[in-house]
Amino acid sequence: MRQRRFLPSLSQLIAFEAVMRHASVTAAADELHLTQSTVSRLVASLERQLGKPLFTRDRKRLTPTAEAAVYAASVTQGLDLIQRASMGLIANPGGGVLSLSVLPTFATRWLAPRIGPFLADNPGISINLSTKIQRFSFASEAFDAVIYFGQPDWPDAHHVKLFDERLTACASPAFLAWHPIAAPADMAGLAMLQLETRPSGWQAWVAAQGGADVPVSGMVMDQFSMMIQAAISGLGVALLPSYLAQPEIDEGRLVPILRPAVPGEGAYWLAWPDRRQGDPAFTRFRAWIEAQVAQD
Missing domain, CATH: 1.10.10.10 (Winged helix-like DNA-binding domain superfamily/Winged helix DNA-binding domain)
Incomplete structure (x- = not known):
């Protein structure tokens, strides 16, 4: 009582x-x-x-x-x-509301375009999306699950890997016309756009290309969406998760450099607190997103 x-x-x-x-x-x-x-x-x-x-x-x-x-x-x-x-x-009287924390560009580029059929197939479930970059505690935030990048180390949570990150360096056609790149050494002195949460990303990419370390200099950003636009505008070479770079590559706005889709140093994970373990709505969402990953 x-x-x-x-x-x-x-x-x-x-x-x-x-x-x-x-x-x-x-x-x-x-x-x-x-x-x-x-x-x-x-x-x-x-x-x-x-x-x-x-x-x-x-x-x-x-x-x-x-x-x-x-x-x-x-x-x-x-x-x-x-x-x-x-x-x-109020939005869903039948219950089954899930509040998800998702990385901003992952939400707009990967999750949002796919989630429509899930909602259509599960009319009793509604999903609220919030974008977060910094980590939080499930004990103090009202989220049912989080999709994040890194290692399976979210505190007090269950984890399932969605997919490993693979990296593709790319730049605009105009940028490459002025700065042709045939080997990692050709990157020296060029603006290499960086994400603040991937401080060793360029080193991993250069190593996967079989090259020696290249000094990294260029703008540091907190979201891939900004990096994509900066690269399209010719401000430098962007190092992007391959799934994010592909739409711009298909449209010809960005061109991949050297070997694409090389292994990165982390993965995308779905994590959830113990209170959601076995919850019917979350169980359906988890099964759906794992099937999406397997299909991709």
Whole structure:
């Protein structure tokens, strides 16, 4: 049985979270369409219920305590979780809502073009996609699974490999007309576009080509989509996962350099927390994405 003392009302928590977020009772009241006095009363009643002050008061000014900042982070996560669950229920009353964290370019280039038939074949399942680059904890984020690049080391999670990364270096036709490349040594002095999460990518590519180390210099980016556009614009040579480079290669906007699709140093993984193990909706999604990978 849950103890009522430790379960404040939603009205109290929403008022408290809004005050913390805006650092203002007035702004919180405007957002919630309540009077300032009502918001102040809700916050005061929360403090009485918890038996601990959350703000120091100087005339009409509220200053949050250090404990309030820690408490607010947990309250925000809880409210986000409730909101997502409610949105999922409204969007899909039959249940089966999955919230996935996916790498940005993987989401747009690989997952989104394929997922339509899965949703059509599983009308009781809806999928919410969020793009993230940095890692997070399943304990503190309301995600049901994540698709990420690296090793099978996501904390407190089950893993299944989707596919190994294979790398293709490519550049625009105009760039290669000015800078022909017939061997890795010809890369010396050229702008070699880099992704910040693949610091050793170029070294792995050069080694796979049978060449010696080439000094790497060029713009560093945080997303492959930006790198693709930069290469198309002639700003340098891009080192891309082959599945991302192929559409531009097929369209003639990029040209592969030397041997394409050489092995990289990591893989794409699907990871999920124990709470989703055996969940029917997630089990269907996992089976579908593994079948997609096998088909590719």
